[in-house]
Amino acid sequence: DTEVTQTPKHLVMGMTNKKSLKCEQHMGHRAMYWYKQKAKKPPELMFVYSYEKLSINESVPSRFSPECPNSSLLNLHLHALQPEDSALYLCASSQEDYRNSQGTEAFFGQGTRLTVV
Amino acid sequence: ELKVEQNPLFLSMQEGKNYTIYCNYSTTSDRLYWYRQDPGKSLESLFVLLSNGAVKQEGRLMASLDTKARLSTLHITAAVHDLSATYFCAVDIIAGTYKYIFGTGTRLKVLA
Numbered sequence: 345d346t347e348v349t350q351t352p353k354h355l356v357m358g359m360t361n362k363k364s365l366k367c368e369q370h371m372g373h374r375a376m377y378w379y380k381q382k383a384k385k386p387p388e389l390m391f392v393y394s395y396e397k398l399s400i401n402e403s404v405p406s407r408f409s410p411e412c413p414n415s416s417l418l419n420l421h422l423h424a425l426q427p428e429d430s431a432l433y434l435c436a437s438s439q440e441d442y443r444n445s446q447g448t449e450a451f452f453g454q455g456t457r458l459t460v461v
Numbered sequence: 462e463l464k465v466e467q468n469p470l471f472l473s474m475q476e477g478k479n480y481t482i483y484c485n486y487s488t489t490s491d492r493l494y495w496y497r498q499d500p501g502k503s504l505e506s507l508f509v510l511l512s513n514g515a516v517k518q519e520g521r522l523m524a525s526l527d528t529k530a531r532l533s534t535l536h537i538t539a540a541v542h543d544l545s546a547t548y549f550c551a552v553d554i555i556a557g558t559y560k561y562i563f564g565t566g567t568r569l570k571v572l573a
Contacts, residue, residue, distance in 0.1 A: 387549075
């Protein structure tokens with residue numbers, strides 16, 4: 345099973361709403377990622393969790409709040425977003441083993457298309 | 462600052478033709494990944510290149526890695542319409558943990 349599952353697929357929210365994006369994987373991967381992708385642009389890294397601890401925060405505004413409840417789940421809590429935050433949000437996971445001869449290929453979910461109105 | 466640049470950014474080609482997409486990166490890394498993305502969809506892994514001189518082939522696509530030149534290529538042979546998509550290269554770097562930095566992307570359009 346090389347699947348990363350994201351819910352919801354689409355989300356429309358107002359600027360005063362609070363919502364959450366969810367991501368799940370059952371590949372035993374210990375690194376999980378949130379990326380943001382605007383149209384016709386490459387994915388931009390937001391957060392990295394390693395062994396359920398926040399390892400990297402790429403200076404993301406505090407209106408985005410990640411959470412890793414366990415090794416299979418990753419959430420992104422959204423609050424007071426701006427219209428410019430509208431984008432495709434991608435979750436990914438990979439093995440966390442620097443010695444892995446197979447590399448650390450990242451597997452991506454289908455994404456959540458977020459629209460902030 | 463790590464930069465991963467692809468060339469060209471946009472490619473329109475006829476079916477049956479050959480072409481190469483280039484990926485240059487600015488940091489020391491011996492691992493590089495190629496992904497495909499269809500419009501509105503997620504990223505699909507194409508190739509994992511793990512060492513200098515690595516070459517991988519799948520169908521009409523062949524990828525190679527030259528770590529000394531910090532260059533990877535994605536060669537398309539006898540293009541078909543189904544290859545139309547955006548192709549990204551990505552480099553992984555260790556910054557406490559792995560993180561993947563994506564190239565600028567190449568939008569490929571294969572004309573029938």
